[in-house]
Amino acid sequence: MIKNILLGFFALAALALAALIVLDRLGDRSTDPLVRCANHVAQHRLMLRLFLETESAKLPEALDAREALRAVLKELKSETASWLDTELAACPEPYARRRSIGYVYFGSGLAAEVVREKKALVLLCPAESHEGRWACGLAGGEGGLELFLGDGAQALELLSRAVRAGERGEVAYTKDALHALRDERDRRRARLGRE
Numbered sequence: 001m002i003k004n005i006l007l008g009f010f011a012l013a014a015l016a017l018a019a020l021i022v023l024d025r026l027g028d029r030s031t032d033p034l035v036r037c038a039n040h041v042a043q044h045r046l047m048l049r050l051f052l053e054t055e056s057a058k059l060p061e062a063l064d065a066r067e068a069l070r071a072v073l074k075e076l077k078s079e080t081a082s083w084l085d086t087e088l089a090a091c092p093e094p095y096a097r098r099r100s101i102g103y104v105y106f107g108s109g110l111a112a113e114v115v116r117e118k119k120a121l122v123l124l125c126p127a128e129s130h131e132g133r134w135a136c137g138l139a140g141g142e143g144g145l146e147l148f149l150g151d152g153a154q155a156l157e158l159l160s161r162a163v164r165a166g167e168r169g170e171v172a173y174t175k176d177a178l179h180a181l182r183d184e185r186d187r188r189r190a191r192l193g194r195e
């Protein structure tokens, strides 16, 4: 019974996702890389929120954002995973340079509850994107997972807070994720010309 309900849920989720992707493809004509980036992150937010409502309630254990999102699509029984290899899923600049999805993923293995209550940082544009002036990302919040769109200083603050939470053990970022958080924090700080 529960399994059937879950399967029904997954089918609906997959349908909703397919509709979203079609809408995104129709609507993704903005020439502004930041607007495109924010659209892509908003789409990832919807997928991850659906995923976190399933029984696993834990973000995928993965080293990078593309791998994590692929695991999410697999769990949601979506047939559209190849879309993750396109610009429509990526931060546009790293994608143009090396076909990278761009977003740095910090959420590996974090429980939904921790993400929400500790406002854990899940993913963020790399420091070199949008000239370091802007960043899009996802972090925990009252709605479970919120879209972050901020300037360089706000992104630095977000990263610094995440590093502190990781170092204090408030959020169980993996060793690799904590390393990536410190690295992104330091590169943003250097861009902003701070010590």
Ligand SMILES: [Zn+2]
Binding pocket: 034, 037, 091, 092, 125, 126, 129, 130, 135, 136
């Ligand atoms: Zn971006």
